[in-house]
Amino acid sequence: MTAEERIVGWLRSAAAPLSGTELARRLGCTRAAVWKHVVALRRQGYRIEARHARGYALAGAPDRLGPAELAPHLTGTWRNVHWVPEVDSTQRLARDLARAGAPEGTFVIAERQTAGRGRLGRTWHSPPGANLYCSIVLRPRLAPALVPQLTLVTGAAAAAAIAEETGLDATIKWPNDVLLNGRKVVGILTEMEAEMERVAHVIPGIGVNLNGTRASFPPELRRKATSLRAETGRRIDRAAFTGRLLASLEARYGRFVAQGFAKSVRAEWEARSALTGADVRVASPDGEVAGRVLGLAGDGALRVRRTDGREVHVIAGEVTVRGGYRAR
Numbered sequence: 001m002t003a004e005e006r007i008v009g010w011l012r013s014a015a016a017p018l019s020g021t022e023l024a025r026r027l028g029c030t031r032a033a034v035w036k037h038v039v040a041l042r043r044q045g046y047r048i049e050a051r052h053a054r055g056y057a058l059a060g061a062p063d064r065l066g067p068a069e070l071a072p073h074l075t076g077t078w079r080n081v082h083w084v085p086e087v088d089s090t091q092r093l094a095r096d097l098a099r100a101g102a103p104e105g106t107f108v109i110a111e112r113q114t115a116g117r118g119r120l121g122r123t124w125h126s127p128p129g130a131n132l133y134c135s136i137v138l139r140p141r142l143a144p145a146l147v148p149q150l151t152l153v154t155g156a157a158a159a160a161a162i163a164e165e166t167g168l169d170a171t172i173k174w175p176n177d178v179l180l181n182g183r184k185v186v187g188i189l190t191e192m193e194a195e196m197e198r199v200a201h202v203i204p205g206i207g208v209n210l211n212g213t214r215a216s217f218p219p220e221l222r223r224k225a226t227s228l229r230a231e232t233g234r235r236i237d238r239a240a241f242t243g244r245l246l247a248s249l250e251a252r253y254g255r256f257v258a259q260g261f262a263k264s265v266r267a268e269w270e271a272r273s274a275l276t277g278a279d280v281r282v283a284s285p286d287g288e289v290a291g292r293v294l295g296l297a298g299d300g301a302l303r304v305r306r307t308d309g310r311e312v313h314v315i316a317g318e319v320t321v322r323g324g325y326r327a328r
Contacts, residue, residue, distance in 0.1 A: 184224055
């Protein structure tokens with residue numbers, strides 16, 4: 001944390017105001033330097049009161065996802081937060097950090113992305129200060145062929161966090177979307193770097209629509225996308241939700257690495273599947289597959305029964321649902 005983030009953390013956790021002298025002692029600086037930090041924090045939107053003869057107290061904080069705001073909500077071991085107010089893509093920044101040796105569990109969060117990315121080269125709508133845009137550095141000991149399963153693990157974690165936060169039935173559309181009432185609320189982009197049969201790092205990027213209104217989406221997305229706020233009618237505490245999501249993912253990732261996908265996450269994913277029982281068309285690298293979704297194979301492939309009765313497993317592709325998602 002920076003000096004200013006540490007001041008925010010201390011003031012937030014203090015039972016009583018902290019004097020400038022005490023803050024200077026903790027930071028190893030002068031009281032004048034503390035005052036400069038307080039002025040800078042006020043400019044950022046923090047309401048820090050100077051109470052006569054008692055010290056500084058935190059009366060309010062801006063809605064942002066920096067280390068100081070997240071600290072009270074982080075319950076797992078992933079605590080290396082790299083926050084930026086704006087970036088082209090959290091995926092790009094996380095990749096740079098991973099190449100520089102960032103440890104597993106490092107996560108990058110931006111308030112705004114200027115070039116947010118989704119699967120298949122799509123852009124991700126990234127207005128400032130409303131949602132969650134993050135990427136996480138992972139270093140699993142996996143064969144590269146198994147890395148796509150991490151997208152499924154991440155989807156299960158996101159769906160579980162949303163269900164806990166809202167009480168709503170979050171479903172998963174294979175391979176990388178989480179839905180509420182049939183509309184997309186989460187997108188996941190998983191990228192890796194590997195050498196031969198050794199994975200150097202994997203970076204799941206997660207975009208969650210939290211507090212955007214339906215009117216705030218571009219016209220072409222309003223029928224397809226939604227947000228937690230639009231579905232619940234209340235504003236979501238972004239920092240608390242981020243902590244919930246990270247804890248959900250860390251727990252499932254740990255089980256996945258220890259036990260494999262089939263034993264650790266497959267059953268949960270199947271229970272939340274938006275596609276099982278639906279008639280679909282899948283544009284895959286091997287050509288189009290049409291049929292009814294039966295569920296997931298043990299390796300995470302989509303099981304589809306074709307119209308000729310033959311079952312095929314699709315390991316990658318873009319799914320179009322015919323006639324709507326299955327009833328739940």
